[in-house]
Amino acid sequence: MSLVIYEAEGKVAVITLNRPEARNAMSPELASALGEAFDQFEADDGLWVAILAGNGRIFCAGADLKAISEGRAAGLITKEEGFGRFARRQRAKPVIAAVDRPALAGGFELVLGCDLVVASTEAVFGLPEVKRSLVASEGGVTRLPRRIPTNIAMELALTGDTIDVHRAHALGLVNVVCEPGQALAEAKALAERIVVNAPLAVRAARRAILDGLETTEAEGFGVAARLGAEIAKTEDFKEGPRAFVEKRPPVWQGR
Missing domain, CATH: 1.10.12.10 (Lyase 2-enoyl-coa Hydratase, Chain  A, domain 2)
Incomplete structure (x- = not known):
């Protein structure tokens, strides 16, 4: 089974995390596959927008703590590209996050690394790192206070609590709110609004x-x-x- 599903539809690439049995937790193998998918997308002149989605009940639950506990953390985060070979990636083309279910910890940081966000009413967002004596250093504590008021970013980073899609939308984190199961379809519709342009x-x-x-x-x-x-x-x-x-x-x- 491919850890990342890569599909090209017209001028749009759909890149889907496909480790549902592990809540799409980021393992070194998944990070490698995700990095290769975005390498392929950036190199293809016929593809102008990408959508990042997650298969299963969770968009992404963050880092694979089991892999970390087994000493297999190498590759989860790279100096040049960050968490999942995506969070700090330098890229030219826009990416839309299609979030149908919870995006937590590093999963939320993947979302923060995208340019636009479509999320269903079953999506929640959170940075629970402090509950495990960790710091959300792959975009959580850096990008979040640039997207929303500082005190709200502090609330999320210091409590580790989640917010629902409606609060995320009101804060400006989410562009489009949709019904459950429709995040990918709505993300494709948003992508089509972009690819008609130069x-x-x-x-x-x-x-x-x-x-x-x-x-x-x-x-x-x-x-x-x-x-x-x-x-x-x-x-x-x-x-x-x-x-x-x-x-x-x-x-x-x-x-």
Whole structure:
């Protein structure tokens, strides 16, 4: 059985954690398979958006504590790519998390590593690391306070308690709330709203937002201008206005 299911549907890659018998807990083997899947996605010019999903009753329960207790932690976290070879991965293309069930500990950190989140009413999110004398160091204590108010991030990190999808949505962590079993379908619908746009411009806009968060507003304008100038050199930059004038849908080439 493949630990990660990789499917390409049009311009969208669906990457599914497939270790349901272990609640999709991240083992070294699963981390390796997940990293290879995202390597494949990033290298494929025909794929513009990825969806990260989880098979079974849990999106991802975090690190495989059994593997850690057996001394098999090597590979769970890498210096360059982080937890599951994803949490700190440097990538160009957008990724949507499709969360149908609980995302806990490292599983929540995988979600925080995505650009957009679709979640069902059966999803919950939490950082229970402190209950095991651990620190949520793969995005939990770093990214969460940049996404939601600091005191709420403190609440989650210090109590280890979970929040439901409705509170997560109200806090801005979740883009779309859906019925149980519909997270993947709704994530695909969101992906289709993205892939109708020029892929290089989408990547540049994503990069401008992320880089701009690390700068002053004035520096952020500079980042956006630099990326915009790069897009102006592409064939798609000419195609957009041409398609508008000719009253037809644009045909993006990604170059």
